[in-house]
Amino acid sequence: MRIRSDIFVSALTRRVFSDGGYAAIAAKGSEASGAIFVRQRFRDGLETLYGPAPQALIGEGDRDDRVFEPRLLRVEPEAVEALIARERKFDSDLWLVEIEVDDLGTYLPLTDQKAETAPTLPVMGRVGAKLRGGVTQAAAECTCRQKAETATAYCLLPKT
Secondary structure, eight states, X not given: OOOOHHHHHHHHHHHHHHTTOEEEEEEOOOTTTOOEEEEEEOTTSOEXXXXXXXGGGSOGGGTTXXXXXXXXXXXXXXXXXXXXXXXXXXXXXXXXXXXXXXXOTTSSOBTTTTTTTSOOOOOOOOTTOBOGGGOBOOSSOOOOOOBOTTSSSBOOSOOO
């Protein structure tokens, strides 16, 4: 059984504070099942946004765990704001947690950490299909799990 969103967010903020970092809940979503986004702020003014990983990237044994993937890596705050605004249009009951730590450490389980358990599935689609984050699919099938430059979708091009 998956842990409730409010409990996960509370534990995350307490862990960050106990390690000397800063955490704040910028948007409170559904207590039971709201999607959780984590905005990591760096001292140089850049930000990284983490969001829930797609279920296809989570192994069978980890279906009840909350696993995250980077959506934007070290970008300007405006880019993060724009992506959050798009996500809110899709899911108005999301959580947004802002943290200020240099190293994410073990605060969030990331897809890269679970990659050995995640199934590698072919992705099918038509050429030119738009994917999440505006990445264009240029091939009909791919099984590589390399991230696209914007870290908002997984690469759908076969390795050459």
